[in-house]
Amino acid sequence: MNLECEAGLSVAFESPAALTPLTPINCSGTSGTNPILNKSFSVAGLADSAAPIDLKLSMTDAVGNKTTKAISLLYKDIVSGTPTITVAKAFTNKFQTFSGTCTVGEGDVKLLMKRAEATDSSKSVACGLDGTWKLEDYDASTLTAADGAMTAKASQTDAAGNSTVTVPSVGFTYDSTLPTGTIIVTNAQQVLNISEVAVVQSFTGACEVGTTLQLSATPASAIPILNSTTCLSGGTWTATVDYRGVPTSTVSSVLKLVITDKAGNELLLPNTTIGIDLIAPTPAITIAGSAGFDGRKYINIANVNAVQVRATCEPGISTFVRIKDSTAAVRASKNVGCASSPLVDSLNLSALVEGEFTATIEQTDDAGNIGNSPSYTLIK
Numbered sequence: 001m002n003l004e005c006e007a008g009l010s011v012a013f014e015s016p017a018a019l020t021p022l023t024p025i026n027c028s029g030t031s032g033t034n035p036i037l038n039k040s041f042s043v044a045g046l047a048d049s050a051a052p053i054d055l056k057l058s059m060t061d062a063v064g065n066k067t068t069k070a071i072s073l074l075y076k077d078i079v080s081g082t083p084t085i086t087v088a089k090a091f092t093n094k095f096q097t098f099s100g101t102c103t104v105g106e107g108d109v110k111l112l113m114k115r116a117e118a119t120d121s122s123k124s125v126a127c128g129l130d131g132t133w134k135l136e137d138y139d140a141s142t143l144t145a146a147d148g149a150m151t152a153k154a155s156q157t158d159a160a161g162n163s164t165v166t167v168p169s170v171g172f173t174y175d176s177t178l179p180t181g182t183i184i185v186t187n188a189q190q191v192l193n194i195s196e197v198a199v200v201q202s203f204t205g206a207c208e209v210g211t212t213l214q215l216s217a218t219p220a221s222a223i224p225i226l227n228s229t230t231c232l233s234g235g236t237w238t239a240t241v242d243y244r245g246v247p248t249s250t251v252s253s254v255l256k257l258v259i260t261d262k263a264g265n266e267l268l269l270p271n272t273t274i275g276i277d278l279i280a281p282t283p284a285i286t287i288a289g290s291a292g293f294d295g296r297k298y299i300n301i302a303n304v305n306a307v308q309v310r311a312t313c314e315p316g317i318s319t320f321v322r323i324k325d326s327t328a329a330v331r332a333s334k335n336v337g338c339a340s341s342p343l344v345d346s347l348n349l350s351a352l353v354e355g356e357f358t359a360t361i362e363q364t365d366d367a368g369n370i371g372n373s374p375s376y377t378l379i380k
Contacts, residue, residue: 003027003057005027005059006027006059006061007027007028008026008027008028008061008062009026009027009059009060009061010024010025010026010027010059010060010061011024011025011026011027011057011058011059012024012025012057012058012060013055013056013057013058014056014057014058014068015054015055015056016046016053016054016055018043018045018046019041019043019045019046019055022041022042024060025041027059054070054071055070055071056068056069056070056071057069057070057071078160078162079106079158079162080103080106080156080157080158080162080163080164080165081102081103081106081107081109081127081155081156081157081158081162081164082103082156082164082166083100083101083102083103083109083127083133083154083155083156083164083168084100084101084102084154084168085098085099085100085111085152085153085154085168085169085170086098086099086100086170087152087170087172089172089263089264090172090173090262091172091173091175091261091262091263091264092140092172092173092174092175092263092264093174093175093176093263093264093265094139094140094141094176094264095137095138095139095140096137096138096140096172097134097135097136097137097138098111098125098134098135098138098152098154098170099132099133099134099135100132100133100154100168101131101132101133102127102128102131102132102133102154102156103127103131103156104127104128104129104131105158106127106156106158106162107127107156107157107158107159108124108125108126108127108156109124109125109126109127109133109154109155109156110122110123110124110125110154110155110156110157111123111124111125111135111152111153111154112152112153112154112155113138113140113143113150113151113152114150114151114152114153115143115148115149115150115151121142121143123135123138127156133154140172140174141174141176143174147173147174147175147176147177148173148174149171149172149173149174150171150172150173150174151169151170151171152169152170152171152172153167153168153169154167154168154169155167173262173263174263175261175262175263175265176263176265177265178261178265178266178267179207179208179211179259179260179261179265179267180206180207180208180259180267181205181206181207181208181211181231181237181257181259181267181269182205182206182269183203183205183255183257183269183272184203184204184205184206185203185255185272185274189201189203189274190274190275191274191275191276191277191366191367191368192243192253192274192275192276192277192367193277193278193365193367193368193369194277194278194280194369195368195369196368197243197244197246197276197278198244200240200241200242200243200244201240201241201242201243202238202239202240203238203239203240203241203255204236204237204238204239205236205237205257206235206236206237207231207235207236207237207259208231208235208259208261209231209232209233209234209235210230210231210261210262211230211231211259211260211261211262212229212230212231212259212260212261213226213228213229213230213231213237213257213258213259214226214229214257214258214260215239215255215256215257215258216255216256217241217253217254217255217256218252218253218254219246219247219250219253221245221246221247222241222242222243222245222246222253223241223242223245224239224240224241224242224255225239225240225241225242226238226239227239227240231259241253241255243276246276246278248278248279249278250276250278251275251276251277252273252274252275252276253273253274253276254271254272254273254274255271255272255273255274256268256269256271256272257269257272275367277365277366277367277369278369279369280365280369280370280371281313281314281317281363281364281365281369281370281371282314282371282373283311283312283313283314283319283338283361283362283363283371283372283373284311284312284361284373284374285309285310285311285359285360285361285373285374285376286310286311286312286342287308287309287310288307288308288309288310288359288376288378289303289307289308289378289379290302290303292379296377296379297376297377297378297379298378298379298380299349299352299357299378299379299380300380304348304349304350304380305348305349305350306346306347306348307346307347307348307349307378308344308345308346309321309336309343309344309345309346309347309359309361310342310343310344311342311343311361311373312341312342312343313338313341313342313343313361313363314338314341314363314365314371315338315339315340315341316338316339317338317363317364317365317366318335318363318364319335319336319337319338319343319361319362319363320333320334320335320336320361320362320363321333321334321336321345321347321359321360321361321362322359322360322361322362323347323349323352323357323358323359323378324357324358324360325355325357326355326356331352331357332347332349332351332352334347338363349380352380353380354380355379355380356377356378356379357377357378357379357380358375358376358377358378359375359376359377359378360372360373360374360375360376361373
């Protein structure tokens, strides 16, 4: 307090009541002059007030003459704002939203975003009349180029200069790195044949623990099922794909795996294409042996060492002629190939006993599908 007073006067507070117990202050100085009284005093006993507080001073001389003076220039505010802070996402690869509550009338909320101990950025956000504040879609990538833990703090400073005593903070992780993962297709699954498609196929691969997985497969009638949509401990995923309902005309299936980490970074693995062949070869014997007068086909003394077989076939794949007896046991076999269709070849069947046999053409395509011609009856 700076007060011009008459030297030798005793200055005391008349009001407010909280200040009257204070010890009177002597206005010292040279007699006959009016010194400036520069003195500090405690207002700890006063309640906070948004309106001016009237101060009434009394000045008393040595013989008891007293005068009073009123001053209405004092405000008291020692209460600071107590904001809170939360983040929308524990992990982010770019944008983050900060929000919380705040003390109305205690100033804007100052938001400090930090990496380690260095202050990287600050923002001022208005405290709403409803006692809340919010900073939406703040670009966290502007804070740092490196991934890592981030800290955000919120404080308020009012017009009296009071700042939040206990500053609340919240942590989050900035992560801009794509997750990693793989799809593993075995050699046996490179091309699926009829018998393999009849069994639900199992697939596996690598992933980052905690990431979210999404698996799709074509055609639309294929049914992919992940055993878990979250990558579990061990860093592997497993799934099944049911191809039993796909059309016979299907020639391939595309597996797509999307891996998304907690920050929202999304990895779309390159498409994995699996061949599908659901059409078996359809060979057919057009003629074999010699025609008898009864219309049947014979292995006779004239052709027994070179029984001719003519057949239609699928070129370029494994092709065998099988001669079977009445018990379906193979009694003769020859790899005749199929360079082109129709094929013409001959078999030496001199070792066969006399009787009735059946001849078939058996073809196996590259996918492993086996196709047999209708049986062709031969009599030796």
